[in-house]
Amino acid sequence: MTWLFGDGIRRSALNSRIVRLKNTVSPALLVELKRFCTLWPQKLGALDLAEVESLLGIPRVVLIPVFLRAVKAGIFNLEFRISCQGCKGEGPAPRLSDVHPEMVCPACGTHNHPELDGSVRAVFCLHPSLGKVKTQKRKNLDSSSSVVSSGLPAIEVINTQEFREFFEAEQPLPGEFVRVKKMCFLFTDIAGSTATYERLGDDAAFRLVREHFSLLFSTIKQHEGVVIKTIGDSVLASFLSSANGLACARDLQLRFAQFNQRSDIQGSCRVRVGVHAGPCVGVTLNQRLDFFGSTVNIAARVQAVAGPGQLCVTKKTAIPLLSLLSGASLKRSSVELKGISRPVPVILAE
Numbered sequence: 001m002t003w004l005f006g007d008g009i010r011r012s013a014l015n016s017r018i019v020r021l022k023n024t025v026s027p028a029l030l031v032e033l034k035r036f037c038t039l040w041p042q043k044l045g046a047l048d049l050a051e052v053e054s055l056l057g058i059p060r061v062v063l064i065p066v067f068l069r070a071v072k073a074g075i076f077n078l079e080f081r082i083s084c085q086g087c088k089g090e091g092p093a094p095r096l097s098d099v100h101p102e103m104v105c106p107a108c109g110t111h112n113h114p115e116l117d118g119s120v121r122a123v124f125c126l127h128p129s130l131g132k133v134k135t136q137k138r139k140n141l142d143s144s145s146s147v148v149s150s151g152l153p154a155i156e157v158i159n160t161q162e163f164r165e166f167f168e169a170e171q172p173l174p175g176e177f178v179r180v181k182k183m184c185f186l187f188t189d190i191a192g193s194t195a196t197y198e199r200l201g202d203d204a205a206f207r208l209v210r211e212h213f214s215l216l217f218s219t220i221k222q223h224e225g226v227v228i229k230t231i232g233d234s235v236l237a238s239f240l241s242s243a244n245g246l247a248c249a250r251d252l253q254l255r256f257a258q259f260n261q262r263s264d265i266q267g268s269c270r271v272r273v274g275v276h277a278g279p280c281v282g283v284t285l286n287q288r289l290d291f292f293g294s295t296v297n298i299a300a301r302v303q304a305v306a307g308p309g310q311l312c313v314t315k316k317t318a319i320p321l322l323s324l325l326s327g328a329s330l331k332r333s334s335v336e337l338k339g340i341s342r343p344v345p346v347i348l349a350e
């Protein structure tokens with residue numbers, strides 16, 4: 001017999017699913033997850049992680065991967081909602097593929113252009129097999145649904161390694177795109193890699209490139225970024241905040257300077273780094289969520305402007321964050337970038 005307590009939740013099933021997370025989530029966080037489910041059962045119907053963050057005092061960047069793993073363990077469903085810019089009502093978009101570049105609100109007729117960091121929200125809802133939680137109703141676009149929470153901006157959940165790993169099927173449909181108001185992109189490339197292969201030989205050069213990737217990936221992760229793709233020796237990473245993107249770039253510069261001092265490497269791995277932030281669109285390419293638009297192009301182009309070991313960031317992105325480059329020698333310049341009509345002011349750091 002399964003006990004259904006007064007709050008309508010199947011406690012024993014819930015607890016056994018929480019236990020399933022023990023190999024991938026720290027014991028301290030599992031205790032917190034259990035504590036939350038016990039103390040605030042009425043919130044489990046549609047969880048806003050911003051609220052969980054304030055109730056538990058755990059930053060959402062720590063919570064999001066835990067909750068994505070909890071979705072995988074059958075504790076929650078991850079759903080998306082779109083709020084109408086006209087009537088402020090909310091409608092469901094159960095999967096990301098239900099979000100289209102333009103959506104007409106059925107309630108007020110407003111043409112909405114949903115943005116992953118704006119009106120598209122991510123909500124975690126208790127898995128129906130664990131019970132039904134009565135939730136406080138809010139204004140709805142579709143009377144058949146019961147939308148209760150605004151949740152987090154969807155991009156905060158999407159721009160994580162866990163989402164990319166577990167929820168490929170949730171990505172936008174091929175040929176469709178979804179807008180993002182602001183995203184920070186970091187591009188890297190190894191300067192003179194052809195010469196490196198020539199000098200070190202294929203085996204040693206390949207080992208070096210692999211070590212370089214692992215240093216890059218761990219630094220990007222530390223700064224809350226996500227690796228979108230690698231193209232040859234080049235990496236594209238995305239960050240929700242320019243501060244994280246720029247801090248990561250500076251950190252990479254310092255770490256590679258140290259890496260290059262190793263006697264077996266002798267300066268062979270000089271990396272160019274480019275950073276730029278702005279609006280973009282998310283699309284599905286090769287079954288993976290990817291980002292496109294002139295912001296991404298500029299990030300790639302400023303990377304090519306950087307010298308070996310240098311960081312090149314657009315002035316617009318760097319100016320409010322110059323303190324992150326303290327200790328670096330800075331040079332201001334204005335560069336012509338292929339395909340961009342006007343010269344782009346940049347800051348070069350080394």
Ligand SMILES: [Zn+2]
Pocket residue numbers: 084085086087088089105106107108109110
């Ligand atoms: Zn509306």
